[in-house]
């Protein structure tokens with residue numbers, strides 16, 4: 001396939017680039033990132049991060065800050081693509097692509113949390129570099145909204161991201177969103193990376209109070225007290241992660257396509273905050289603690305061998321006398337984890353050829369950011385991410 005061939009070429013180039021030590025070319029993306037990295041010498045490993053980006057809850061942003069974030073996001077959805085992603089019209093499509101093409105390698109695997117930390121940085125970098133955004137990326141503090149889910153400020157049609165999808169197939173939601181700044185947005189790339197017909201497709205939502213209850217404090221407490229990275233990652237992925245994706249539903253519940261809905265980034269910034277809170281409880285040890293497989297191997301291996309997450313769709317929640325699970329979310333719900341779209345990626349990750357995630361695992365964003373490694377993003381306040389949650 002043409003797109004696959006392009007991907008292979010891009011990956012091969014990026015791999016060579018990584019192996020070459022990426023210190024030379026002065027106009028390289030790596031150098032650009034180095035300049036952005038808090039004052040370090042270009043091309044050299046950055047050790048310090050002096051001015052951390054301040055990541056706040058959406059509710060704690062001023063009205064002007066919210067407006068700024070929304071208009072910068074809209075800017076990404078209208079600025080022409082420039083990273084060579086096949087079929088992408090805008091920068092938003094390119095960001096979408098980075099997630100779709102790697103879906104089978106970034107969910108229910110060891111790289112789940114580090115990849116998404118890096119992906120958030122790619123998003124923040126595009127906002128700043130291409131759309132002159134001067135703020136920092138906010139998170140959706142979902143635990144505060146469990147009992148008042150539909151009234152969350154994130155769904156405000158004027159100051160937030162708009163509300164539920166239109167009724168579909170006798171269900172209250174599931175169709176296209178009808179209000180807010182993204183009601184007219186059309187996404188271009190499908191789950192198999194073809195270009196959608198007829199000018200693209202809408203963001204859909206299908207809100208469920210029951211599925212959103214995965215964000216309950218008791219679930220967060222369980223995840224934060226998990227003794228190992230593996231247990232923590234499994235817990236986060238199965239509960240609070242499900243909450244934002246399946247509670248909002250529609251596009252957000254599609255494992256491949258979910259970043260098409262701008263709420264994705266507020267949701268994953270919150271998950272990243274939770275991971276950082278867990279890391280901070282024993283920081284010296286947890287700055288290097290990584291484990292898990294690189295690709296999901298069904299069926300899940302027996303407990304205790306340190307690899308494998310819960311099979312997707314097995315989580316069940318009970319909330320206000322309702323029982324719900326992600327696989328029964330109603331109309332408009334999307335794909336599961338997806339098939340590996342390009343096996344070139346498996347070789348590319350660089351964990352020594354095995355199926356165990358290591359600190360040397362390469363993180364890839366099709367040139368939006370230079371490649372990084374898991375080891376380089378383990379420290380939120382390190383040279384690559386340089387942020388803090390406030």
Ligand SMILES: [Cu+2]
Pocket residue numbers: 099106107116255
């Ligand atoms: Cu994801």
